[in-house]
Amino acid sequence: MHYTGTIWRPPYEAESLLLEVTAGCTHHKCKFCTLYDELPFKFRTSPINDIEADLQEAQMFFHSPQRKLENKLLERRENGGCRVFLTGANPFALTFEKLTAVSVLIKKYLPNNQTIGCFSRITDIAPKTDGELKQLHQQGFDGLTIGIETADDTALKFMNKGYSSEDIIKQCKRLDNAGISYNFFYLTGISGAGRGEIGAKATADVCNILHPMLIGANMLTVYTNSELYQEIQHGNWQEESEKEKYEELKVLIKTLNIPVVFAALGASNAIQLQGLLPQDKKRLLSDLSSITDRFSEEELRHYRKTLRHL
Ligand code: SF4
Numbered sequence: 509m510h511y512t513g514t515i516w517r518p519p520y521e522a523e524s525l526l527l528e529v530t531a532g533c534t535h536h537k538c539k540f541c542t543l544y545d546e547l548p549f550k551f552r553t554s555p556i557n558d559i560e561a562d563l564q565e566a567q568m569f570f571h572s573p574q575r576k577l578e579n580k581l582l583e584r585r586e587n588g589g590c591r592v593f594l595t596g597a598n599p600f601a602l603t604f605e606k607l608t609a610v611s612v613l614i615k616k617y618l619p620n621n622q623t624i625g626c627f628s629r630i631t632d633i634a635p636k637t638d639g640e641l642k643q644l645h646q647q648g649f650d651g652l653t654i655g656i657e658t659a660d661d662t663a664l665k666f667m668n669k670g671y672s673s674e675d676i677i678k679q680c681k682r683l684d685n686a687g688i689s690y691n692f693f694y695l696t697g698i699s700g701a702g703r704g705e706i707g708a709k710a711t712a713d714v715c716n717i718l719h720p721m722l723i724g725a726n727m728l729t730v731y732t733n734s735e736l737y738q739e740i741q742h743g744n745w746q747e748e749s750e751k752e753k754y755e756e757l758k759v760l761i762k763t764l765n766i767p768v769v770f771a772a773l774g775a776s777n778a779i780q781l782q783g784l785l786p787q788d789k790k791r792l793l794s795d796l797s798s799i800t801d802r803f804s805e806e807e808l809r810h811y812r813k814t815l816r817h818l
Contacts (some may be wrong), residue, residue, distance in 0.1 A: 712765075
């Protein structure tokens, strides 16, 4: 398989076939972000043969005796199909025609493929027509992961995310209409010191009128090579304390009133949590309280400081 740089995928895509069709990020401007730093966005057009070669390799794996044995052991159905996750920061930025070409190739080599997922920015949805979104859904695109980070407009603007809370609502409603399901990534701490609660409420209010399947929370970790670090050095922005981040998460969970999976599983979370809302709300809130009762600010801060890479 051909891969470029570090590959990030959501924890729930662990079973998916990771297929590289893009590398890097088209936006590359979020102040806190240090992922894909040295990597300009690219679509593997000229080496479309590489994509085909990867699919041929994957095809051999899916039909290998080892895979058949795994299927048997795990009681997976032989023709149960597979899911493909396109790697890169936002492959959904590709045009409708390019995404279609990719889905045709996937079907050619993996006829039992059921769905295709990838990361998407809110701004990647806007250029596609409603008809194109519906067709993409028919071609298998489903379960997109969108790093909205927050719906706090002040934070979105300061961090250069390139869209507003209104855009989140508008574009996700279009996904709802097209039948394309989606998961959100939330970035705890993005609103800055003293504003965690505001950010959490604003985000829950937006989520409550949409239909994310999952809200995955990551915690802001500021690295010295980020633009945000410079803003902090210049006194333009202040980080939330670790305890404020946990209070922020509590407000998010308390305010959410839709059925959704809540997960805080990535390495940026000192303690991992997962549950189904609304039924696990009480347990999640109590778990969050236990963390802040049990660990001091210094201990939680120590975890963040020693987190060398996300
Ligand atoms: S946070 Fe996402 S959209 Fe923003 S620069 Fe990083 S990879 Fe790109």
